[in-house]
Amino acid sequence: MPTQSSSLPASDSSAPLTVMGAGLVGSLLSLFLARRGHSVEVFERRADMRQGGAVEGRSINLALSDRGWRALEAVGIGDEIRQVAIPMYRRVMHDAQGNLSHQPYGQDNQAIYSVSRAGLNRTLLTLAEADPRVTLHFNQQLAGLDMRARQLELRDTTTGQERQQPFRRLFGTDGAFSAVRSALQKTERYNYSQSYLEYGYKELNIEPGPNGEWLLEKNALHIWPRGQYMMIALPNLDGSFNCTLFFPYEGKHSFAALQTPAQVQAFFEEVFPDIVPLMPELTDEYFRNPTGSLVTIRCFPWAFDDDVLLLGDASHAIVPFYGQGMNAGFEDCTVLDQLMERLGDDWHAIFTEFQQQRKPNADAIADLAVYNFEEMRDRVGDPRFLLQKKIESRIAAQFPGKWMPLYSQVTFSHTPYAEAWASGQLQERIMRRLMSHIQTEADYDQPEVQALVQQEMAQRG
Amino acid sequence: MPTQSSSLPASDSSAPLTVMGAGLVGSLLSLFLARRGHSVEVFERRADMRQGGAVEGRSINLALSDRGWRALEAVGIGDEIRQVAIPMYRRVMHDAQGNLSHQPYGQDNQAIYSVSRAGLNRTLLTLAEADPRVTLHFNQQLAGLDMRARQLELRDTTTGQERQQPFRRLFGTDGAFSAVRSALQKTERYNYSQSYLEYGYKELNIEPGPNGEWLLEKNALHIWPRGQYMMIALPNLDGSFNCTLFFPYEGKHSFAALQTPAQVQAFFEEVFPDIVPLMPELTDEYFRNPTGSLVTIRCFPWAFDDDVLLLGDASHAIVPFYGQGMNAGFEDCTVLDQLMERLGDDWHAIFTEFQQQRKPNADAIADLAVYNFEEMRDRVGDPRFLLQKKIESRIAAQFPGKWMPLYSQVTFSHTPYAEAWASGQLQERIMRRLMSHIQTEADYDQPEVQALVQQEMAQRG
Numbered sequence: 001m002p003t004q005s006s007s008l009p010a011s012d013s014s015a016p017l018t019v020m021g022a023g024l025v026g027s028l029l030s031l032f033l034a035r036r037g038h039s040v041e042v043f044e045r046r047a048d049m050r051q052g053g054a055v056e057g058r059s060i061n062l063a064l065s066d067r068g069w070r071a072l073e074a075v076g077i078g079d080e081i082r083q084v085a086i087p088m089y090r091r092v093m094h095d096a097q098g099n100l101s102h103q104p105y106g107q108d109n110q111a112i113y114s115v116s117r118a119g120l121n122r123t124l125l126t127l128a129e130a131d132p133r134v135t136l137h138f139n140q141q142l143a144g145l146d147m148r149a150r151q152l153e154l155r156d157t158t159t160g161q162e163r164q165q166p167f168r169r170l171f172g173t174d175g176a177f178s179a180v181r182s183a184l185q186k187t188e189r190y191n192y193s194q195s196y197l198e199y200g201y202k203e204l205n206i207e208p209g210p211n212g213e214w215l216l217e218k219n220a221l222h223i224w225p226r227g228q229y230m231m232i233a234l235p236n237l238d239g240s241f242n243c244t245l246f247f248p249y250e251g252k253h254s255f256a257a258l259q260t261p262a263q264v265q266a267f268f269e270e271v272f273p274d275i276v277p278l279m280p281e282l283t284d285e286y287f288r289n290p291t292g293s294l295v296t297i298r299c300f301p302w303a304f305d306d307d308v309l310l311l312g313d314a315s316h317a318i319v320p321f322y323g324q325g326m327n328a329g330f331e332d333c334t335v336l337d338q339l340m341e342r343l344g345d346d347w348h349a350i351f352t353e354f355q356q357q358r359k360p361n362a363d364a365i366a367d368l369a370v371y372n373f374e375e376m377r378d379r380v381g382d383p384r385f386l387l388q389k390k391i392e393s394r395i396a397a398q399f400p401g402k403w404m405p406l407y408s409q410v411t412f413s414h415t416p417y418a419e420a421w422a423s424g425q426l427q428e429r430i431m432r433r434l435m436s437h438i439q440t441e442a443d444y445d446q447p448e449v450q451a452l453v454q455q456e457m458a459q460r461g
Numbered sequence: 462m463p464t465q466s467s468s469l470p471a472s473d474s475s476a477p478l479t480v481m482g483a484g485l486v487g488s489l490l491s492l493f494l495a496r497r498g499h500s501v502e503v504f505e506r507r508a509d510m511r512q513g514g515a516v517e518g519r520s521i522n523l524a525l526s527d528r529g530w531r532a533l534e535a536v537g538i539g540d541e542i543r544q545v546a547i548p549m550y551r552r553v554m555h556d557a558q559g560n561l562s563h564q565p566y567g568q569d570n571q572a573i574y575s576v577s578r579a580g581l582n583r584t585l586l587t588l589a590e591a592d593p594r595v596t597l598h599f600n601q602q603l604a605g606l607d608m609r610a611r612q613l614e615l616r617d618t619t620t621g622q623e624r625q626q627p628f629r630r631l632f633g634t635d636g637a638f639s640a641v642r643s644a645l646q647k648t649e650r651y652n653y654s655q656s657y658l659e660y661g662y663k664e665l666n667i668e669p670g671p672n673g674e675w676l677l678e679k680n681a682l683h684i685w686p687r688g689q690y691m692m693i694a695l696p697n698l699d700g701s702f703n704c705t706l707f708f709p710y711e712g713k714h715s716f717a718a719l720q721t722p723a724q725v726q727a728f729f730e731e732v733f734p735d736i737v738p739l740m741p742e743l744t745d746e747y748f749r750n751p752t753g754s755l756v757t758i759r760c761f762p763w764a765f766d767d768d769v770l771l772l773g774d775a776s777h778a779i780v781p782f783y784g785q786g787m788n789a790g791f792e793d794c795t796v797l798d799q800l801m802e803r804l805g806d807d808w809h810a811i812f813t814e815f816q817q818q819r820k821p822n823a824d825a826i827a828d829l830a831v832y833n834f835e836e837m838r839d840r841v842g843d844p845r846f847l848l849q850k851k852i853e854s855r856i857a858a859q860f861p862g863k864w865m866p867l868y869s870q871v872t873f874s875h876t877p878y879a880e881a882w883a884s885g886q887l888q889e890r891i892m893r894r895l896m897s898h899i900q901t902e903a904d905y906d907q908p909e910v911q912a913l914v915q916q917e918m919a920q921r922g
Contacts, residue, residue, distance in 0.1 A: 189710075189754050193654030249650075293650050 016041050018152070018167040020142055021174030024117070025312030025329035027124035029173055031075040032337045034133040042128065043140040043154060043165075045174070050122050060203065060242040061234045062120075063088070063112040063221070063323035065411045071330035074337065077127060084119060086235045087111035092220040093380050098274035102220070103380065103389050106408050107396075112221070112323060114234040142174065145183035147304055169347060172310040173329075176297055176317035181310055190299070197294040197319060197373070199229070200255055201246050204285050206278045208239025215278050216241060223380055224272050229253060230377035231272060243275070246294075246377065255291055294319045296366050300359060303351035311336070316362035321373040322410060324365050328417070332358060357416075364418040368410060388435055392427075394444050399457055403427065430456045477502050479613070479628040481603055482635030485578070486773030486790035488585035490634055492536040493798045495594040503589065504601040504615060504626075506635070511583050521664065521703040522695045523581075524549070524573040524682070524784030526872045532791035535798065538588060545580060547696045548572035553681040554841050559735035563681070564841065564850050567869050568857075573682070573784060575695040603635065606644035608765055630808060633771040634790075637758055637778035642771055651760070658755040658780060658834070660690070661716055662707050665746050667739045669700025676739050677702060684841055685733050690714060691838035692733060704736070707755075707838065716752055755780045757827050761820060764812035772797070777823035782834040783871060785826050789878070793819060818877075825878040829871060849896055853888075855905050860918055864888065891917045 017033050019026050022044035030040045064072075064085060072078045089111045090104045105112060128134045143162055144153030152165040172180025185192050209215050214235055216222055222233040222241070229248060233241040248254040253271075258264050261283035268276050276282065297317040302310040312329030335358060339350045379385040389405075396403045406424030409415045415423075434456065437449050444450075478494050480487050483505035491501045525533075525546060533539045550572045551565045566573060589595045604623055605614030613626040633641025646653050670676050675696055677683055683694040683702070690709060694702040709715040714732075719725050722744035729737050737743065758778040763771040773790030796819060800811045840846040850866075857864045867885030870876045876884075895917065898910050905911075 189657040189756075191656050193656070193759075195652050195654070196650040295650075298654075 014039075015168035017169050017171065018043070018165075019171045019173055020152070020180050021045075021172065021178070021312075021314070022125060022128075022136060022138075023173065023175055023312075024121055024124065024326055025332065026171070026173030027121060027128050028071060028075065028330060029171060029311060029333050029336070030128045030134050031124070031131065032071075032333050032340075033171075034128070034131045035075065036337070036340050038133065040128075040134045041167075042134060042136045043142070043152070044136065044138050045141045045157065045179075046138065048125070048136075048138045049118060050125060060117060061114050061236060062117050062326050063234065064115045064120075065112045065323065065327050067324070067331040067334070067414060068327040069113075070414065071334045074334065075127065077123060080123065081115060081120060082113075084237060085113035085115045086237065087113055087219055088221045088234070090220050091380060092217055092222050094222060094224045094272075094274055095381065096226070096271055096273070101383075101386060103386055104393075106412050107393070110408070110412050111219070112411060114221075114236070116236065117326075142179040145170075145180060147183060147187075147308060150307060167307075169306065170308045172308060172314045173312050174314055176295060176313040178310065178314035180308065181299060181314050184301075184304060184308065184310070185299070187304065190301075192299045193297070195296045195298075197370075198249055199246050199373075200249055200291040200293055201244050202255075202286060202291055203289050204231075204243040204245060204279060204282065206233060206241040206243055206275070207280065212239040214239050214241070223376055224275070225377050225379075225381035226253075226271055227378050227381075231275070232376070233275075243279075246373070249291075258286075261287070296370065298363065298366060300355070302355040302359070306347040306351050309351050309354065316358075316366060318362075318366045318369040319373060320369070321376055322365065322369040324369060324410065324417075328362065328365050331414075361417040364416075364421040365410070368417065368421055384435070387438070387441065388431055390441050391434065391438060391444050392431060394441075395453060398453075402457060402460070426460075430460075475500075476629035478630050478632065479504070479626075480632045480634055481613070481641050482506075482633065482639070482775070483586060483589075483597060483599075484634065484636055484773075485582050485585065485787055486794065487632070487634030488582065488589050489532060489536065489791060490632055490772060490794050490797070491589045491595050491597075492585070492592065493532075493794050493801075494632075495589070495592045496536065497798070497801050499594065501589075501595045502628075503595060503597045504603070504613070505597065505599050506602045506618065506640075507599065509586070509597075509599045510579060511586060521578060522575050522697060523578050523787050524695065525576045525581075526573045526784065526788050528785075528792040528795075528875060529788040530574075531875065532795045535795065536588065538584060541584065542576065542581060543574075545698060546574035546576045547698065548574055548680055549682045549695070551681050552841060553678055553683050555683060555685045555733070555735055556842065557687070557732055557734070562844075562847060564847055565854075567873050568854070571869070571873050572680070573872060575682075575697070577697065578787075603640040606631075606641060608644060608648070608769060611768060628768075630767065631769045633769060633775045634773050635775055637756060637774040639771065639775035641769065642760060642775050645762075645765060645769065645771070646760070648765065651762075653760045654758070656757045656759075658831075659710055660707050660834075661710055661752040661754055662705050662781075663716075663747060663752055664750050665692075665704040665706060665740060665743065667694060667702035667704060667736070668741065673700040675700050675702070684837055685736070686838050686840075686842035687714075687732055688839050688842075692736070693837070694736075704740075707834070710752075719747075722748070757831065759824065759827060761816070763816040763820070767808040767812050770797075770812050770815065777819075777827060779823075779827045779830040780834060781830070782837055783826065783830040785830060785871065785878075789823065789826050792875075822878040825882040826871070829878065829882055845896070848899070848902065849892055851902050852895065852899060852905050853892060855902075856914060856918075859914075863918060863921070887921075891921075 016039035019030050019040060019042045022042050026042060030042050033040045069078055072081055090102045093101045125136065129136055139157040141155045141157050142152060143155040150167050152167055153162055154165050155162045170180065172178055174180055184190060206215060216233065218235050224231040229246060231243055231245045233243040235241050250256045258267055264283050264286045268282060295317055296319060299315060302315045311332040313325065316328065318325050336354055339353055343349045392405050396405055404413065406420060406427065409420035409424065410417065434452060437452060438444060477500035480491050480501055480503040483503050487503060491503050494501045530539055533542055551563045554562045586597065590597055600618040602616045602618050603613060604616040611628050613628055614623055615626050616623045631641065633639055635641055645651060667676060677694065679696050685692040690707060692704055692706045694704040696702055711717045719728055725744050725747045729743060756778060757780060760776060763776045772793040774786065777789065779786050797815055800814055804810045853866050857866060867881060867888065870881035870885065871878065895913060898913060899905060
């Protein structure tokens with residue numbers, strides 16, 4: 001560990017690397033760095049979440065998909081996490097009368113996986129701590145960052161004491177409201193944007209049944225699409241579901257419009273009738289749980305010389321509707337690891353290539369996540385949309401390797417997000433042309449429709 | 462004047478209005494407010510620029526066009542400013558051999574006007590000061606803003622003393638790096654972006670001739686379009702021209718690449734040969750004058766209840782390539798004045814309508830300004846582009862009231878910027894289709910081209 005207040009020589013390749021933030025991406029990143037032989041000092045503002053009393057600040061469960069799995073497997077904990085992950089093979093839509101419809105996420109056994117954010121973070125921290133090259137420091141708030149002098153000013157939140165901590169290379173993985181990024185933002189000509197949806201979210205809970213059973217279909221992501229708002233539910237291991245209501249801040253149906261328990265109860269009974277009996281604590285939870293906001297953050301550059309690099313939400317926080325926030329952050333780790341493999345100790349090249357490669361993909365998944373909100377809260381309730389999805393999977397099956405639905409490219413492939421988005425837009429235009437000739441799934445086999453499909457595919461080349 | 466540290470009652474309609482920032486927009490706004498009968502307290506961070514020694518921080522001259530004129534005329538100083546404004550009827554393009562081409566800005570006598578930023582600002586300040594309802598306070602830096610308590614913390618930059626200043630309604634006209642906006646940015650769910658071009662600018666000077674004459678065509682805006690960079694020049698009253706080089710920060714031809722006087726001299730002689738003899742102090746100025754950056758700032762909301770409102774660059778700073786930054790800020794004043802006329806003392810409605818009406822137009826002119834950079838640095842040097850402009854003015858003459866070139870809508874009309882931009886994009890698509898049939902101006906009169914024009918115009922309805 002470096003001596004306090006001393007400065008590390010720029011050329012010392014044996015100097016430890018510094019990671020600010022031990023959330024999902026920071027703890028995973030420290031493992032990747034350690035496995036390349038580096039000593040890693042990790043500083044985290046919060047207390048060690050593995051000790052009692054830590055408060056959960058964010059959504060309880062997350063959807064892990066292929067990009068995330070690849071990174072977890074690279075550090076050897078794919079199997080361990082798989083034990084505590086619940087596959088969700090399809091969307092189940094609940095209409096206002098409680099009728100269900102559904103849409104598979106992919107082919108055969110393709111699924112996204114409901115995992116506990118806190119559980120996954122704890123596992124990663126324990127794994128990091130077990131590596132002798134990694135040292136974790138909790139309750140360490142970044143109070144200042146002098147990039148020229150390569151010094152952190154850290155405040156111990158338990159004692160209030162501040163100290164200088166030199167660094168040679170700093171990885172900012174401290175989330176959407178990153179303190180490391182705040183320092184970058186003060187540099188000249190920094191590009192930055194924060195954009196909020198006019199929607200907030202509220203977490204609610206569906207309790208397990210009397211014998212710990214799941215009271216909705218377990219292996220599914222449930223959606224109550226209601227046009228201008230929606231609720232979703234993801235399963236937990238204990239038989240409960242974590243629900244999230246995505247709701248406008250203002251307007252006729254909005255957080256502002258529901259001010260009393262009676263109003264909340266009446267509204268849920270009207271629009272989510274099938275779920276009210278499963279939420280005995282609905283109104284208590286509604287007023288006890290905070291209303292979260294939904295922000296997209298974009299910035300550039302992510303690198304400051306070869307000294308500082310932002311990863312994960314610190315550089316590209318997105319809204320949750322594609323289930324890709326964590327997956328994109330984990331993919332950052334995979335990409336950085338590939339660059340370390342290829343470029344060795346040329347950190348300038350690593351940082352430069354990293355931001356050039358990742359920035360367009362981060363922008364694409366940010367756009368996709370906003371786009372998917374509309375799909376989830378509105379289009380999935382439309383029978384024509386579900387028919388289009390069926391037709392599209394018929395095309396994908398008929399032209400293997402030539403057509404992959406956008407959702408599958410994002411979720412079940414490692415195709416860069418920007419490529420997936422571009423190809424998805426192209427496919428969507430084709431689907432719109434085809435759907436004007438299709439009323440039922442059987443129409444797909446009509447000779448004239450097949451001729452059109454062949455023609456479109458030939459034009460795609 | 463309110464008593465120090467007292468709080469103004471929210472309902473006191475006779476309480477003075479507070480304007481933070483006495484630049485072009487702030488000083489003009491104070492006049493509009495005073496003419497509606499309000500007392501106005503104006504605070505400005507800088508010293509009074511009418512006293513000697515004030516440093517010019519920004520470009521020396523600006524292009525005033527119809528939106529700006531309308532606002533100046535409303536406060537009665539149109540004629541006064543016209544005396545010191547130089548009409549520029551056309552663009553004059555200088556190629557790398559010193560050959561000239563040109564393009565009129567509009568029809569007949571339509572012109573944009575070169576005015577001195579400082580001169581205009583001084584005139585507005587003097588006019589404001591002459592109004593007994595307006596009080597100007599200089600050297601007053603905004604050190605803090607408590608929106609809930611409606612208190613400003615002002616630091617006197619000459620004494621260093623800080624004091625509390627209550628306000629009832631605060632207008633933030635303190636520019637692109639607005640301190641008022643900084644306070645808004647800290648409120649919940651604030652949307653904000655700052656986006657820099659990878660270009661900077663450098664101001665240079667063309668001296669008057671020996672008898673005070675203009676050494677380039679006086680009544681024109683001069684452009685040296687060079688593809689990836691450009692220089693422009695605007696005339697001043699004393700026979701000089703103020704030149705601005707817009708140049709990449711990095712790359713083969715860039716600020717980074719020109720490090721010595723010899724390099725600057727050689728580069729200018731190669732790419733701007735006709736201007737070098739007119740710039741005897743070129744290399745001195747090049748290294749003495751700062752390199753300015755080019756930022757677009759977007760934010761929302763602009764209003765905080767009926768307490769605070771941002772106007773001008775504070776809410777929508779744009780790059781200078783459409784010559785619309787000041788004009789857009791002045792149009793803000795016109796629009797606010799219209800709303801005061803219509804809505805009286807309902808400030809909540811005034812602020813709400815103002816931001817709803819102006820935000821899409823501010824976004825449009827921000828996009829247009831970036832778009833026009835490419836036109837100025839590249840396309841104006843292309844004979845096909847100049848031919849297209851000629852053809853377009855033929856169409857505009859043939860279909861009066863049905864076609865107005867985009868530049869004219871932005872510069873010589875009061876059409877909201879967003880409408881102008883949408884109609885301009887439509888017209889551009891039509892022009893592209895027509896131009897594929899046109900090689901010379903005479904082709905416009907060919908029967909088949911005329912048939913196409915008639916057909917396109919009929920489709921426009």
